[in-house]
Amino acid sequence: MDKDLAEQVAEIAQRVVASGAISANGHGNVSVRVPGAQEMYFTAGPSLRGHPASAVVRVGLDGTLLEGDLPPIQGAVVAMHTAMYQDHPDVGCVLHTHSPYATAYAVAQRHIGCWVEAMAMFGLADGVPVAGYGPRGSAEAVANIRGAVIPGVPAVLLANHGVLIFHRTPDLAILVGGVVEEAAQAGLNSQGLGGPVEIPPDLRVAALQRAMAFDSQGTAHA
Numbered sequence: 001m002d003k004d005l006a007e008q009v010a011e012i013a014q015r016v017v018a019s020g021a022i023s024a025n026g027h028g029n030v031s032v033r034v035p036g037a038q039e040m041y042f043t044a045g046p047s048l049r050g051h052p053a054s055a056v057v058r059v060g061l062d063g064t065l066l067e068g069d070l071p072p073i074q075g076a077v078v079a080m081h082t083a084m085y086q087d088h089p090d091v092g093c094v095l096h097t098h099s100p101y102a103t104a105y106a107v108a109q110r111h112i113g114c115w116v117e118a119m120a121m122f123g124l125a126d127g128v129p130v131a132g133y134g135p136r137g138s139a140e141a142v143a144n145i146r147g148a149v150i151p152g153v154p155a156v157l158l159a160n161h162g163v164l165i166f167h168r169t170p171d172l173a174i175l176v177g178g179v180v181e182e183a184a185q186a187g188l189n190s191q192g193l194g195g196p197v198e199i200p201p202d203l204r205v206a207a208l209q210r211a212m213a214f215d216s217q218g219t220a221h222a
């Protein structure tokens with residue numbers, strides 16, 4: 001076990017908790033791909049809140065436990081993490097949470113549309129799709145997730161369960177987890193006002209281009 005990598009994973013778990021895009025019980029899991037190996041490091045603890053590095057396990061991308069202790073409830077969701085690494089060679093981090101507002105959409109089996117500008121800026125211009133329900137970690141659930149992924153979109157809602165985020169780096173995954181939760185919250189809060197209005201597709205592209213143009217200029221210094 002690479003202690004540094006295990007500690008990094010525990011630290012990512014704390015950052016997910018600090019982001020606020022997490023349910024009250026802290027349920028969820030974080031994994032990172034081991035560079036240059038068919039392996040991931042995975043949080044095997046019951047909650048991301050206060051998750052110790054000692055409860056991080058090393059798992060092959062074929063699902064084989066290589067090091068550490070993996071309880072059955074966490075073992076059940078290993079396959080949805082490994083599937084994202086297998087399918088997307090650029091993915092370096094996978095997050096799964098039951099962040100409350102996104103989970104409300106998952107429970108309603110309703111996709112989250114591009115009605116918050118940050119969605120357009122961070123790869124979610126096509127919204128967040130819903131993967132149909134299957135018992136967690138089952139072949140059916142994993143096939144539904146794989147089938148629901150829109151190329152280039154780093155998030156999927158898991159029907160009647162929660163949300164799955166997969167991105168190149170932990171920073172981007174945490175950021176997207178927050179954007180998805182923010183959009184879900186705004187979507188629900190706007191229901192009493194007639195419901196969210198999606199940004200027209202051409203303006204989603206414009207929002208991304210403007211964000212990239214600002215980003216390329218870097219931080220302004222007085």
Ligand SMILES: [Zn+2]
Nearest residue numbers: 028097161162
């Ligand atoms: Zn879950």
